[in-house]
Amino acid sequence: MAKFHIKKGDTVYVNAGDDKGKTGRVLEVLVKKNRALVEGINIVSKSMKPNAKYPQGGIVKIEAPVHISNLNVVDPKTGKPTRVGRKLNEAGKLVRYSKKSGEEIK
Template sequence: MERKFNKQPKLNIRKGDTVQVIAGDDKGKSGKVLEIQAVKNRAVVEGIAIVTKHTKPSAGKPEGGIKKTEGTINISNLMLVDPASGKPTRVGRKKDAEGNLQRFAKKTGEIIK
């Protein structure tokens, strides 16, 4: 019987991958994935979805001010960039000779490390 709760989604994007934004305000930009939030189906990408946070000065941090950081973006709006060609590609999974699942680029067929 299949588990109904606490099921981890299978994602094609991992931390450290280079991705391109295919929808939203930052469409066309690319960057490196810094963090994956699998439960929320979101990712933090370097230089994408910049949000402004205002911090009030306090005793612990006397230097308040405005700080710009990366926000999260939905994984469905990201597409993996193929390391071989440098273009965005879809991702497939196949087993190697030892029986381990490996990701591969659908455009070129190259295995993604």
């Protein structure tokens, strides 16, 4: 299984595309497609038939997946995008950390 620099629940910054410069929370990581669903990013219009979730049907705006390479994790200390590294903490557990501030990413 591939190791990515982002996980579900991370706050990410969009590096490229129509939503460049925006930030959002990761809702889902699609490992096989190298993509992630980000809240409020890459909104597309989709035609839906009436169903239990959308009783009226019609045109619905939903988030489409964004490629992982176009996302950067936001530094918990500074609030700016940063690269992610991995290191062992005091307990001997492998944790992700911000390359900018050295802060551990939860």
